[in-house]
Amino acid sequence: MAGFFRMTRPERFRRFLDYFTTNFPEPKTELAYRNPYELIVAVVLSAQCTDKRVNLVMPALLEQFPTAAELGAASAEDIFPFIRSVSYPNNKAKHLAGLGRLLTEEFGGEVPSTIEELQRLPGVGRKTANVVVSVIYNQPAMAVDTHVFRVSHRLGLVPKTATTPLAVEKALIKYIPQEVVPKAHHWLILHGRYICVARSPKCSICPLTDFCAYYAKEVAPGLATTAGKPSSAKSQR
Ligand code: SF4
Secondary structure, eight states: HHHHOOHHHHHHHHHHHHHHHHHOOOOSSSSSSSSHHHHHHHHHHTTTHHHHHHHHHHHHHHHOOSSSSHHSOHHHHHHHHTTTTSSSSSHHHHHHHHHHHHHHHHHTTTTOOOHHHHHTTHHHHHHHHHHHHHTTTSSSSOOHHHHHHHHHHHSSOOOOTSHHHHHHHHHHHHSSSSSGGHHHHHHHHHHHHHHHHHSSSOOGGOOTTOOOHIIIIIISHHHHHOOOOOTTTGGGO
16 A cells, blocks of 8 residues: 555556556457447447447347448437437437438548547537547547546546546546557446446455555555555645
């Protein structure tokens, strides 16, 4: 625990990156997709919904609407029955119909590669755009979802003042080498999904305890006090 309080933020990042680079060198999204069109549809559907649920509805949806042109020719009412089991199906059906139309009319049916262009598409905010450019185009974009936000704060990778997804995104990419950003996005999501879960983080099986802020302060504060906290510790956070 002494290690945590003596650690600078760059050191914490180094420990985080070292662990995952060694143990999970090739992380992947858990959304099933075969091309950029399928990924952007899946990411739109995954907002406030599990990847498992999205993967369940995608095959039938894609059989009916295999391209952006077919999706764009459909109405929200046409799309709704295929996605009724995901969260917010009414809104997402409208977004997908508009997404298919805009992709077809303005981008020749192809998924654009810039965050600015992607954010013009219905249902595509900064997070979704970041996922697409990161996963498809391997660009150094950090999509901050609820898992990335939570785990970054618990580990102490980002300052408490980073209270918005955009602030967390900026704080993370400041310390992560560009070529590693797409992988770091998956590492944070998967760690949050399976170990550092929202309500009761599974600290007893977590391999990151010796540099985790939450663990040092909330789970084992006695150990931290015994180890001694240098007066400069606060200024590092
Ligand atoms: S030690 Fe606990 S709080 Fe910290 S990252 Fe691991 S599971 Fe999350």
